[in-house]
Amino acid sequence: MNLPELLYALALQHVPNLGDSTARKLIRHCGSAEAVFREKKQNLLKLNGIGKTRIANLQHTAHLKAAEEELKFIEKNGIGVAYFRDQDYPEKLKHCFDGPLLLFYRGNINLQKKKLISIVGTRNITGHGAAFCEELIAGLAPLDPVIVSGFAYGVDITAQRAAVKHGLQTVGCLAHGLNQIYPKAHRKYMAGIEENGGFFTDFWSTDKFDRNNFLKRNRIIAGLSEATIVIESAEKGGSLVTADLANSYNREVFAVPGRPGDIYSKGCNDLIKSQNAHVLTSAADLVYILNWELPSTERAVQKQLFVSLEPEEEIIAEYLQNMGKAELDLIALNCKYPTFKAASVLLNMELKGLIRPLPGKLFELV
Known part of the structure; x- marks a missing residue:
């Protein structure tokens, strides 16, 4: 991706209420991100779902100025950028209707010809949940999958640390720009993850940290992988949102069953009961359902x-x-x-x- 196209793609990202899906639609219609800003208003108005307000927003010079500043941050800090039209853009994410226009990354990520599995769950992981998570990844290790998660407390960091332990690539999807890290307590794990994997985000360095960002981030966790696993979850939680997104992308969803009275098994049991997830009791279940071939x-x-x-x-x-x-x-x-x-x-x-x-x-x- 050349710098002018990156600059204008960033500018499109900065336009309020435009969204990734509409931005990609505009680029496909006009031929490039730069061409979108040069296209005549009357031609853009012919596109369904664009509207006068969005087109008027495109005309503001503030978007290009903001894009120039973010581009400086990207270049200064050696941030990688995957454009939705590029070859290095994650293949499965290309097929998500709301996949990010641009994906920023850091580390040594190589997803070519790799099996990707997302593992999510409660931040209040139990001893049983942690043991299962570690056993699962140990069982999958010979198949060399990439473990995707959200780098959060609980299930996320347990899965990603287990991946590092077994020499697997792991990708943490962040709910903020690459100029910070949350939670700060996990900073000590960053080097290990970046050595064999790294971090993805579609947030800018200027984006304010907001808890609503986690819900937006979850679409990347679900979209990257061929399957999403929920280890433990209460009746409500972000991991259930990720499972719903994975189902909407026609990906396989797995949930680890638990005792009916356990708070952090309620979400998993409900997913299984409503037939929105396969029962997962071992690595073998995953291999069988996904029809993975042994090496x-x-x-x-x-x-x-x-x-x-x-x-x-x-x-x-x-x-x-x-x-x-x-x-x-x-x-x-x-x-x-x-x-x-x-x-x-x-x-x-x-x-x-x-x-x-x-x-x-x-x-x-x-």
């Missing part, structure tokens, strides 16, 4: 006589050796693991070529 190099590995097993794998291997084959629930019960833990271990064993899944959620040793 071919790993699948080809055959069981060796003296293969190295983790303690959990040894217990399950011994049980399957005695039983021949068994269902997931029985494996979990008899090996004394939570179902999500057993499923995660089974997925790792499958990746090592030690077991194979059978119809009916059965497993057997290879």
